Amino acid sequence: MNWLRRLALATILLAPGLSARAQIPDVVKIGIMNDMNGPFADQSGKGSVVAAQMAAEEFAAQGGGFRVQILQADHQNKPDLGAQIAREWVDRDNVATVADAVNSGVGLAVNQVMAEKHRTFLATNVGTSDLTGKYCQPTTVQWTMDTYALGNTMARVMAERGGNTWYFIAFDYALGAALVHDTAATLTALGGKVLGTSRHPIGTTDFSSYLVQAQASGAKVIGLADTGADLINAVKQAAEFGMTKKQTLAGLFTQITDVDSIGLRAAQGMTVTEAFYWDLNNATRAFSRRFAQRFNGRMPTENQAGVYSSVLAYLNAVKAANTIEGEKVVAQMRKQPIQDALFGTVTVRQDGRAVHDMYTFRVKAPGESASRWDVYKLMARIPGSEAFRPLDKGGCRLVTQ
Structure with a gap:
């Protein structure tokens, strides 16, 4: 009987999405998934990876608390491939969140995978408003814009x-x-x-x-x-x-x-x-010049700015919630308005929509x-x-x- 109790306890502790599995790991891994070589590569692409790295560095400069690693992948605008990458990232690499996505079909597929895995989906640049409508999930935040x-x-x-x-x-x-x-x-x-x-x-x-x-x-x-x-x-x-x-x-x-x-x-x-233009104010200009220095003199798109802001907000929420469990991280992001340098005051609603000007x-x-x-x-x-x-x-x- 004792071994049955021990087996039941072990099963609970190892169950995906539960707090024992979702404590902050030594390295929080963030997967930037988008179109790296196709029609949306200029809007997101490698520039989004640079933006995510800048957010990780900013988080560290503010006090951090854990290491951050940025992964990248090209979904080739194929929903099935995007879902496969997201699933493998979580299962194999213990990725805490997937960000960007850029293609609506891919975003809807990844949205479902991340909800099943109890990890956060930062649907930073997924356009379809269905993501915060009939396909909304408690683990998803849709940041920059929507249709x-x-x-x-x-x-x-x-x-x-x-x-x-x-x-x-x-x-x-x-x-x-x-x-x-x-x-x-x-x-x-x-x-x-x-x-x-x-x-x-x-x-x-x-x-x-x-x-x-x-x-x-x-x-x-x-x-x-x-x-x-x-x-x-x-x-x-x-x-x-x-x-x-x-x-x-x-x-x-x-x-x-x-x-x-x-x-x-x-x-x-x-x-x-x-949702963003590099020349709106002093804060957007300062960020954009730093970005341009690291990315071939190119000013950031709204997609790339959105990746920076959403990843930084996510990391602060993980630190405050002391977990990478998606439901709890998103709940933390909803607790109070986020004062963002690029998008101004951002409020994350119950449906996962991040609201800003x-x-x-x-x-x-x-x-x-x-x-x-x-x-x-x-x-x-x-x-x-x-x-x-x-x-x-x-x-x-x-x-x-």
Whole structure:
């Protein structure tokens, strides 16, 4: 009978996710998983790894308390591969959290794995708002942005300026569908109209047929519900067609590296919504210059800034909670607002959404720009309480009244 009791006790102590297994290890391992070589490599890629390393160093400089190791992997934009990497990281390497992810399909797959493993998922740059809606988990925090905030913010700002008819050119996968849905919902609520939508596969290089349809629609705004290399190709070709003289391009998921690749001559006048811009204030400028010194002179994207901020917030929460158990770490992050140097005051809600201000910018003309990365003129700052989906509207099962 005694051996049965001992076996039962051993089983409890070794069970995944329980406190004995989830105490802070000697080295807290953080896995940065994203697209390292594909269409989103400039937005996240190796720059996100640099940002995570900077966060670990900042944590150590503030007093730390444990060593931090940054791992990296390329999910190649394949959800099954992303889930496999996350599972192996936790089971083989005792990884405490996975951050970045960048692709919505991958993010949803990793979200499930990390919940099963009782480890934290920092869905720093996963766009789909379903992550804090019907697929919310007590182990997930969605940091930088989501499709609701991007679409809602853009639709409001454009409608205020007369942009009340839209045509969408969108990715034919989860991110594109969510961007169109969330933007259209706000637009129609404000009395605007969607005149049509064209969907394209990821990796499209020829946008001529989609642009012709958008041009023929007569829409005042062409909403580009894609990102990375696809967005870059679409904007360049729209400029070649002369469309930007009569219709406004609204990049629903555009980042500074995209604008840099397009060039101001083609991108000028385009509107974008972002959670971060390097030249917003003294704190963003100071961080961005440190980042640029370590990353080939390139200013950070909102994705890379989000990795830095979310990883630093995570490490502070692990220290305060004295565990790497995902549910407890996320609960710690929710306890009080986080004062972040890059995103301002950040509040993590019950559904896992990190709420902060969002910004809409106009891309400068070449004559307005003083340097390579001086590309945005601020149009509007939207408080987080207005930018992100209301807590009771997402359908997250974790939300209690």
